[in-house]
Amino acid sequence: MAAPTDQPAIELVNVTKRFTTPSGGLYTAIEDLDLTVAPGEFCAVVGPTGCGKSTTLTLVSGLERPSRGVARVGGHEVDGITPGVGFVFQTDAVFPWKSVLDNVAAGPRFRGDSKASANKNARDWLRRVGLSGFEDRFPHQLSGGMRKRVALAQSLINQPSVLLMDEPFSALDVQTRSIMSDELLSLWELTRPAVIFVTHDLEEAIALADKVVVLTAGPGRVKAVFDVDLPRPRRAQEIRFTEEFVSIYSKIWEALRAEVETAYARTTAEVAS
């Protein structure tokens, strides 16, 4: 679904999400949260553990409905699973019994493309993610970074207008992670979906994003939004050594640190009581 250019690609307006707890109580995960992402914008969301980052993504994807407020994608209220939205998670959502080629061709096949056309498209995407020659492998025969590339190709082949990423690189080693940031940026430039990228890693957030949204300790609200005015195209691996990067890092960390400390104090108080 192509988002009209005058509409935000993603919009959460005054959104609250409450869950029923196992003891029958209500737990407020996010409260009065406002978030707008423009078409083609890369938005990173950071905040302390448990502040509602993943919950925010489930409201955009339609996996959950807000308890109050409204979530819109491409100007349409989210009502069930949202078409045009792709996901990449921490754990790879690949089919272990399918080859790399069949994994990447799965989306077009589900949409009714012929096998020949889906395979051709999948081969093109595998080339873009640097996996030509690995078409016949199965996911367990790949490294973590390669599986992540399969997951990216599997999602991007569907040309989503919105891409939701929930700590997609956190299970990778530090070097692979940093390489994947650069690869993600080049792939994102190809189709330019609007992105919400959830991460615990503030460096990663700044290196990738056009803006960084800091959430408060739960219930999550938007504490502050920082524009990242670093030039593109960027090399995520190198940009972190620039003065501008260090300056914006210290500003955002100042806002984030207080929330991380609040969340930490709560957990230690719970342990002590």
Ligand SMILES: Nc1ncnc2c1ncn2[C@@H]1O[C@H](COP(=O)(O)OP(=O)(O)OP(=O)(O)O)[C@@H](O)[C@H]1O
């Ligand atoms: N289905 C659910 N039922 C009950 N509580 C839930 C449910 N989903 C999330 N929560 C609670 O809502 C809060 C926010 O969870 P969420 O996973 O969105 O946080 P997060 O910021 O993504 O956390 P982390 O950084 O640790 O991944 C947590 O306290 C969590 O336990």
